[in-house]
Amino acid sequence: MGRVKTIARRSFLIGSAAVAGGVIFGVYQYRREGENPLLAALKPGETAITPYVKIDAQGITLITPRADVGQGAWSMQAHLIAEELDIDPATATLSPGPADPIYYNGVVGAEAMPIAATSETILARTGRGAADVMGKFMGLHITGGSSTVPDMYDRLRMAGAVARETLIKAAMKQTGLPRDQLSTENGCVVLPDGLKIEYIDLATIAAEIPPVQTATLRDPSQWRYLTKPQQRTDMVAKSTGTQDYGIDMQMPGMVIATTRTNPAIGGGLIGFDAEIARKMRGVQAILPITGGIAVVADNTWRAFQAAQAVECDWGPAPYPANSADQFETVANSFTDDHQDSRLKDQGNVADALLHGPLIKAEYRIPYLAHAPLEPMSVVVQLSRQRLDIWTGTQIPRFVQANMARLTELDAENVHVHVLMSGGSFGRRLEDDYIAQAVEIAMQLPDTPIKMIWQREEDFTHDFPRPLAIAHARGTVKSGAVDAFDLSIAAPSVAESSLARLRQPAIGPDVAIVAGAWDQPYSIPHYRVTGYRVPAMVPISSWRSVGASGNSFMHESFFDELCHAAGTDPLAERLRVCWHMPSQKVLEAVAEMSNWGSDPGPGRGRGVAFTLSFGVPVAEVIEVTQTDQGIRIDRAFVAADVGRVLDPKNFEAQVQGGVIFGLGHAMNCELTYENGVPQQDNYHVYEGMRMHQTPEIIVRGLENGAKIRGIGEPAVPPAAPALANAIFAATGKRIRELPLSKSIDFV
């Protein structure tokens, strides 16, 4: 690279970035594409052909800016680039890249809009376009809403194609051969005589030439990796204990910190006594932080022991302090002045409910913790000029901005190094734990600090999935569902979480009714109303967000109406469903489960359907009533993501989603006393364990018009499918989660 002029290289690289963007998005709302952020950190001999591909003499680095929280996002992004770049992704180094607006998410914003995923009206398309503009304008570098594949499918393949064509052009310059005599194969440009030039040997020339203007994406029939079972790039490390998470980082001179803040979040610290803790072995400092204290020590266990020895006097919770009062607040919110949305209102519900016997039900769902197995942890180091942060996070740009504000540094001097997360389920969309570590660093400048929460701190300082109550009313006519009126009252996740990110929450919160208002059912009289409960416990997005609980209400009540009408619950869903890909997933699970056949004595099948994040998912669950309680035997799942890019990981995400949905529906709740969650570790919040796990049979369909993500959509139908199966097996209708409050499981 020494012989290449810096200015030439920079202009080339910026040009390539613009080409990559232009080809991807077609129409530009903003003419000027951002500068390639890799340029600032390039070392001699390195070339960054696009913001996603960096090459030097040692090898190729693929930038995978969507966070990996276990869903395999890094591996999938690498495969998308590698398919077009024509390399084996296993031979590349992966890097999540810096926090940068060029890595904005153009899809996730639409989830917050009142646009049904199945709608193709001009308004709906305009709204989705606005989400892309907003994401780009805000530089929304964020992972969530099962958006990685839909957002990155074209962008990363194009980045790979632009890089490939640029390398071919470099080979043309080196060899003097025309384009049509050159091809690529496994990280090399291949000459007509079979001679190969490795990409890494072309990097220097690639930097000297003008950028490629166009690149054509390969036809899917030519794909080597996509749609085939892939080897996840992280699998060897994760099977040998060598995957590094934030909790594993080690640096010279590093100290360990842990914090204790008021578990009645926002209640504050009145006073504390650290006399005993201060004298304990290995304790280096006990520092005040917002709402509590931090212990700094030379060893994690010593820090934990000392933190437990600090006597803290906490202030009272700034919200209803126990579960009964919290549910009463929800119950009192079904009033006109709390109405937040009525996004579905077909036919004449009020009139229809007056005719025929009225069927009524009330459903309740609890607060739920995310509780990823890696507790919140982060490494920070603050000097006079810069702040470095190493952690698993889904929101690197918000972390950068918020920590810059806290330290009064310029954002460009805050460096967020994203690491593999030991789970998230939405927890790492928050940066509260990072702010705590930075507060410690401001009192211990220049020292690398690893902050780890005790599991109990993690449980009691989660921002949980909100509780909710639904009032359902309906009628049946001539053996069919005629009127369906669902009113859901819940606190607003958007209001709570966006306030913490210093963003406005405008308009109705779609999450209050997601998974209910937007279902592709055509019922003669059909209404879904959302009521916004005043803010209580701070809450946040939990895997599948609003649909995670609303599906239980919607699909349980639909089941109740089917039984009242004397009609088959699966056939009735098919009858009211107008959306072809959704019909197909219902038909698929009917076939897979042999629906309609006699399940045998003491056994029952339940079905549920939810379209969330654009993905229709149908699930049938089979249970047996045994002397020890309900046993879940099998689950049949069909889901349509438009195109299954990796059947292996698709199956894993569906199975994991079903287990996440079932485990919490059966066994989990957060209950509050004195403002504090009573569940502080896994012995009282088990989720699902292996002995309760059914066989889960998965089928991926490809009738959907758009490609979608599968991290979340399998979660919502699991709870109602199970409750409906329990009803089928036992005649017992359970309308409150967790189900274990009403029935025993094996």
Next chain:
Amino acid sequence: MKLTVDGTTHEVDVEEDMPLLWVLRDELGITGPKYGCGIAQCGACTVHVDGVAVRSCQLAAGDVDGAVTTINGLGTPAVRHAVQDAWIEMQVAQCGYCQSGQIMQAAAFLDVNPSPTDAEIDAAMSGNLCRCGTYPRIREAVKSAALKLKAT
């Protein structure tokens, strides 16, 4: 005190009651065993002491009475144990944070029960929590590992 870990004997100056997990992670820099719950409820910290699976978060360093094997000593990315091979073949891991413990539990279990039934696998593995829900593939990987071990 002296501790033998993954074939190497270390002299460590720690409290008798410091859990083995934190001696491994913070004193010896062996980070394969993970902290998940601290109360032997999740199994992410599982290691072997003389071949027996134990929860290192609940075993005091002073009570360690044998040679310790961690996931990092069971095999390496280049030279893997049969159970690790089975985990890779079945593509078990999602976030991967629990898998060090799952693999150590499975390896010790297959050592005493080389031909387990499905029910025995469920019983042996139910103490190890996976929040991502990889249980169906863990079941398959344990079965595959059993076959691999028999073949060797």
